[in-house]
Each structure stands twice: as C-alpha cells, then as structure tokens.
Amino acid sequence: MKKERSMKRYYCSQVNEKNIDENIMLYGWVAKRRDHGGIIFIDLRDHTGIIQLVFNPENKNVFQIAESIRSEYVIHAKGIVNQRQEGSINKEIASGSIEIIVSELEIFNKSDNPPFQINDPDVNEDMRLQYRYLDIRSEEMQKNIRFRSKLVSTIRDYFLSNDFVDIETPILTKTTPEGARDYLVPSRVHTRQFFALPQSPQLFKQTLMMGAIDKYFQIAKCFRDEDLRADRQPEFTQLDVELSFVDQEEIISLVEGLCNKIFQELMDSQDQLVFKRMSYNEAIQNYGCDKPDLRNPLQLTDIKEIVKNVEFKVFSDHVGDINSRITALKVPNGVVLSRKDIDDLTNLVKKFNAKGLAYFKCEKINDIDNGISSPIKKFLDKDTINNILKAVDAKDGDLIFFSADHKDVVNSSMSALIRRLGNQLDMLTDEWKFLWVLDYPLFEKDSDGNPTSIHHPFTAPLDSNELSSGDIYSIKSKAYDLVLNGNEIGGGSIRIHSKEIQMKIFEILNISKSEMEKKFGFFLKSLSYGCPPHGGIAFGIDRLVMLLLNLESIRETIAFPKTQSSSCLMTNAPSDVDNEQLKELSLSTIKPIK
Numbered sequence: 001m002k003k004e005r006s007m008k009r010y011y012c013s014q015v016n017e018k019n020i021d022e023n024i025m026l027y028g029w030v031a032k033r034r035d036h037g038g039i040i041f042i043d044l045r046d047h048t049g050i051i052q053l054v055f056n057p058e059n060k061n062v063f064q065i066a067e068s069i070r071s072e073y074v075i076h077a078k079g080i081v082n083q084r085q086e087g088s089i090n091k092e093i094a095s096g097s098i099e100i101i102v103s104e105l106e107i108f109n110k111s112d113n114p115p116f117q118i119n120d121p122d123v124n125e126d127m128r129l130q131y132r133y134l135d136i137r138s139e140e141m142q143k144n145i146r147f148r149s150k151l152v153s154t155i156r157d158y159f160l161s162n163d164f165v166d167i168e169t170p171i172l173t174k175t176t177p178e179g180a181r182d183y184l185v186p187s188r189v190h191t192r193q194f195f196a197l198p199q200s201p202q203l204f205k206q207t208l209m210m211g212a213i214d215k216y217f218q219i220a221k222c223f224r225d226e227d228l229r230a231d232r233q234p235e236f237t238q239l240d241v242e243l244s245f246v247d248q249e250e251i252i253s254l255v256e257g258l259c260n261k262i263f264q265e266l267m268d269s270q271d272q273l274v275f276k277r278m279s280y281n282e283a284i285q286n287y288g289c290d291k292p293d294l295r296n297p298l299q300l301t302d303i304k305e306i307v308k309n310v311e312f313k314v315f316s317d318h319v320g321d322i323n324s325r326i327t328a329l330k331v332p333n334g335v336v337l338s339r340k341d342i343d344d345l346t347n348l349v350k351k352f353n354a355k356g357l358a359y360f361k362c363e364k365i366n367d368i369d370n371g372i373s374s375p376i377k378k379f380l381d382k383d384t385i386n387n388i389l390k391a392v393d394a395k396d397g398d399l400i401f402f403s404a405d406h407k408d409v410v411n412s413s414m415s416a417l418i419r420r421l422g423n424q425l426d427m428l429t430d431e432w433k434f435l436w437v438l439d440y441p442l443f444e445k446d447s448d449g450n451p452t453s454i455h456h457p458f459t460a461p462l463d464s465n466e467l468s469s470g471d472i473y474s475i476k477s478k479a480y481d482l483v484l485n486g487n488e489i490g491g492g493s494i495r496i497h498s499k500e501i502q503m504k505i506f507e508i509l510n511i512s513k514s515e516m517e518k519k520f521g522f523f524l525k526s527l528s529y530g531c532p533p534h535g536g537i538a539f540g541i542d543r544l545v546m547l548l549l550n551l552e553s554i555r556e557t558i559a560f561p562k563t564q565s566s567s568c569l570m571t572n573a574p575s576d577v578d579n580e581q582l583k584e585l586s587l588s589t590i591k592p593i594k
Contacts, residue, residue, distance in 0.1 A: 293486025334399025492537025
C-alpha cells in the first residue's frame, strides 16, 4: 500500500531510499530524454542535481506528453519513488539508487534546441557568455554562484555580530584621481557636467568616520576603466571596512577572525589559520614582489658584492649603480630543464624588459671545470663561482639563474620567473598560505620619475615629521596588505586624520591648491570639523571566491561578467544610443582619435 503525504516540492538531491513509495512533486529542466523499448526515461535537473523520471505506456496521457519532450523543456512531475533494479543503479548521482514512476506531467515551457549541452566542459567561453542564462544552469556555475552567496552571508554575519553598520555609499559621485580611469556618467540636469562611478568608497567611508559611525562595512560595487585580465573586471565587488579609534594591530586581528570564520564555515577547516608577517622590503628582497607565494620555496639571493670585481660586462655595468640589482635564483634539481625550457623562460623575462637569462647548470658543484656548464662561466674566475655556489647553498643537480639590471626590471622579471618555475616544476605545496605584508613605503616614483602614492594619498605616514625630510622615498606608511597563495586579497591602511598632513601629502604629489579644492574640497573641509583617528581595509570578493574555489578567472565567480574587452556578449553592451538621448544630455559623438 502506497504511503501518502501532503504534497510539497522536492529538490532532486533531497529524494533518496527513505522516500520509497512516497508520492512526491518535482520541478526542473530536462537534461536528457531516452526511449528504451517503449519506456521513456527523462533525467530531470534542478540546481541540486539530477533524478531519473520513468514513463510507462500504460499511462497514455502522461506517456504522450513525455514523447514530445526535448532537452531544456521546463516541466512539473508527480510520481511514486521507486527502488531501481540491481544493475541499473547510477553511482554518479546522489539519487542514483531510486527513480520516479511519473503519474502526472505538465510542460511549463518548451525550449529551442540549445546551442550547447549544459555541463559540457569544452564549450567556448564566448559562447558561454553569450548564452549565460544557459551556462548558469551548469553544475559548476551553480556551485560558484551559491558559494559566493554563502561567502557574502558569512561576511555580513561576522561584521554585524561585531557591531558594524552596513551602509551604502553613492554610485553617482565625483571624479577623483585614484589610480585608474573613471567611468563617467553625463548629467542631463547639469549640462556638460558628469558624475563618476566610484573606483572605491574611500572618501565616503572616511567621511562616515567623521560622522561618528565608528564601525562601517559594505559589500560595495566599484568601477575602474582599465585594461582587463583574468582577475580584473570593469565592475567588481569589494568588501569595504572602516573603523575609528583603532591601530593597525586591531584591524589585523579583526581580519584574521573573519578569515578563520570563512574557512571554518565554508572550507571545512577546523584548524586555526596561520598568518605570517613580512616587511615590504623583505618581500621585494627575497621574492621581487610584494605578494609572494609562500608555498613556493624559490627565493632570490643578492650577489652584487660577490661579483663587484668581475669584468663580465653584464654584471660590471650594474655593480656601481644603487638603483640596480644583481641576483641569483637557485632552482633545486633544475638541471631537468631542457634547452627549450630555458629558452621559453628567457622569453618570459624578456617580456619584463630583461635582456636575457644567464645560468649555471650544476651537475657536480665540486668540479667547476667539468661539473658546471654555463655560457657565462668563461667570464668568471673559480673563486667567484665558488662564492656564488656557497651564497645560494647549491647542490648537485641544481640550476642557478642570474639577473642584472635596474632593480625594477630584476624584481618584475625574477618574480615572474619564480611563479613560472614553481608551477612548472610542481614546487607548490597543497595548503593555504596567508601573509601580511607590512611597512610599505609611502611613496614611489612613477614612470616619469615623479612621486606617487603606493596605496593611495589618504594613507598615513608612520612618522609625519619625516614629510619635511629630503628623502621622501624612505618614509614608511601605516599600510598593510593580506596575501593568500601569492594573490593580494585585501589591502588597507591607517588613514590621515589631520587636514594639514593631508594637504602636505597632496603638495608632495604635486597637486596644486586649486586642484585640491576642485577635487577634494568637500573632503578637506570635513577634516576641519573633528576627524577621529581611523583606518580600514578592503577585499576583492570576486578574487577571493576565485582563489577559494581554485578557479582560473574571476569571470567564473560573477553571474554576468564582461569579456576582456569590457563587453557583455549576452546583452551586447556597450551599445549605441540614439540622437534624441544624446541631445537631452547636450552631447554629440565624434570619430575616435587614432
């Protein structure tokens, strides 16, 4: 005798052997239809998984409807849960031991023949983005989007439980120089004037601190008109946090608590995370970058002192230049790399303006004459070679790469080489490695040799008295970045809360008083009315999801992303607008400047 239960909707993954003989109701999309000798089988799919529906010819009306069904039809089915026969169990799906003998069937909507099969891993990305509504039905995209939702919920719960206030800041705002081009929005009311979409809520969140909010956070939309890559989008989502009356250690502790909560609730990790710390200078010295991957054992060794007296021009040209570096990179067991491998690595560093990639192949380090092969060995005496081998702690089988150039070229090219070799030679350990990078310089030189802020011009100096010193590039800041497995996931600083110091920073950055007033007038004025000491941090939500799910691109974490050319293939945005719209905005278009 069949068990009866009040009808409710079941999801595919909810139905199992405990439901045998129950009459249940299901909704979803048709993943596949099969006709086996008069019996029709349909794989029904919803966001939780797949379940098999069975249609017997005895139920003529239902069977006739089932005959007309094709892939991606949206249907409603009622039926009895039945145990599958031995030999027909599908262990690939959660509901593989049961099936539904359908008694009622309704087609909500038919579907055209889809351009690709849902869950096909080989579909071209442009096709996936053009038909994103189909792609989102896939198991992978469902997992990514729902994980992202849980992550945002976890973040909100954490900050709300710590007495933070969730506040939205304006999307239509004022253009300010923050490192990238703004997206501009013309105003119909204010002729020939423009709003800008925010690159971040930076000035607003600082202004909230002046408004005595004390603890603010927001899951904020941000916009930057910049060249894209796998981990960039023109619009992205940011966790934005700001607090009053705090120091760097309190913010670091707050963030570490958030990370532990995320890993415990979403990553099934019950261990307390380990957060190492490193100064900016140490990171640059050892890894050539400020976001080193601590899973990678490769590190740079400076050898300028060792080669200071050699006549080899590649080295001697840079020995006396304080802005140059001469480094060695030991690759354990690197002799397995072929000549072609080394040529490929040479082409890699040339992309960063390095002139080449010299090397030692160390077959036997105790036999310099016969055990070390290198195109540059003939230019170096045995003592110098031995000192280099000792400095890098070389062993038999190691490969040593060299770089000598301006420090920026050495750092960028060798850090790229470290990343490539770590992956190519499977050197990365399978673990999560967090790192706080601290003690950043306040300023660096831009491509024209002028001072620019390493983070942003609202970052507080470690010692404001040093702003009047001659060497502004030696001034440290109260900035901190959080790095996870070689990716910067968050960055922040203690902010400037003095109008005088803020104006001094602007002066150093060659911002005139008239430009200060034009671009930052409201903010400088607000600093005059009792600004508390404050600081904060921001995290890229898209990038964090990408890392936690081990994805190749942040496009896989966003429901409706743009391509690398900043276009939406689904909606064909951006698009032309008609002349009437332009006329209302007092705008006209011109041919692009070539």
